[in-house]
Amino acid sequence: MNSIFNQLLNVKGTVVETVRVVDSPLRPVPVLEIHVRPRAGMLRCSRCGRRRRGYDRGGGVRRWRHQDFGCWRVELVSGMPRVDCPKCGVVVASVPRAEPGSRFTRGFEAECAWLMTVADRKTVSGFMHVTWRTAGDIARRVADRLRASMPCPFDGLTAIGVDETSYRKGHTYVTVVVDHERHRVIWAHDGYGREVFDLFFRRLTDEQKASIKVVTGDGARWIDSCVAEHCPNAERVLDGFHIVSWMTGALDTVANACGTMPGAAATNGRRNACAASNTPS
Incomplete structure (x- = not known):
């Protein structure tokens, strides 16, 4: 038995x-x-x-x-x-x-932490029969263990991408940095701009900065200034989404400008007159 x-x-x-x-x-x-x-x-x-x-x-x-x-x-x-x-x-x-000082086994803590990735803390605490505060403490301990056992996410970076996104109906922004080679998020912080992006480079050593060869992102000037200061040898690459968006906007601007020119206005007037004459009364 x-x-x-x-x-x-x-x-x-x-x-x-x-x-x-x-x-x-x-x-x-x-x-x-x-x-x-x-x-x-x-x-x-x-x-x-x-x-x-x-x-x-x-x-x-x-x-x-x-x-x-x-x-x-x-x-x-x-x-x-x-x-x-x-x-x-x-x-x-x-x-x-178990961890020193913990009243739960590693298996119990791992199950509780996994459930908190798919449900809120109140639901998990009720399902696991622990208090709301205890569920949060367990999740932090598991996260600390995983962080200590995992290699540094900033080692071996060669190509990174940076962009800001909003949540809570656009009222709050967060800056996200991704590793293009390993296809994962390596850093995120509330806010956006040069001051926030500088916080990312402060986490890196000189060797880690030197290994970065490509930095992708939109055309924000704060990205250019940060890359020029911290990774002067890195190539600055604009992402395809913004390039296509800018090209489409430029074509729309040119088309609208051509529509207001005298020659174009006369051509449009003749076209409208011909269409009116061909319309049966």
């Missing part, structure tokens, strides 16, 4: 010892309580992350909310041994199933 729960939990470095159902009047719903322990040799310092010798078994036990098994709420229960770290001193050992 314990081996089955080991597979169901899918938590690395953890061994299931006992499983029981706790149905107490003090709890709103019955809880599937799973007692676990870390595997031998898996003790690490919760601060520096290095393998350390065990110091003692610690005091008491701790609980972590895990993903539900069907209609059952699941809690992992485990003692918290301490390690003797030469660098950090005697501290609580880290657990592979």
Whole structure:
């Protein structure tokens, strides 16, 4: 039975010892309580992350909310041994199933954060049976973990694009920078203009700026001035949408101007007169 729960939990470095159902009047719903322990040799310092010798078994036990098994709420229960770290001193050992200080397992936090990408915080908090504030804290922790594990989005940039867009019925603007090679957004900030675009280049090192060879965007002068200052060797490319829009506007301007010229007016007058003479009375 314990081996089955080991597979169901899918938590690395953890061994299931006992499983029981706790149905107490003090709890709103019955809880599937799973007692676990870390595997031998898996003790690490919760601060520096290095393998350390065990110091003692610690005091008491701790609980972590895990993903539900069907209609059952699941809690992992485990003692918290301490390690003797030469660098950090005697501290609580880290657990592979949860972040330090968190009352939820990594799996639970990942599920909660994913749901918040497709629903609002109030809906997710009600579905996961956590408070509104807790759902927000979980999303921030997951985002921090992903950000720390991902490579820097500003490394290896060669071709970028910048544009501003509006939301909230055009009352609020946001500037967005994309990586054309990897087809993803790498930076966004409220507002638009030179001051906002300068904030993007301040995030980049000199090597990252030097790697940028192409910058696309519309004909805004604030883009030209920023690129000339921060990436003087980059090629400035206008996007096709605005080029076609400008050409169409120029043709309309020329056509309207030709329609007001004396020769064109006379030609239009003769054409209208001929059309009127051919119209039956």
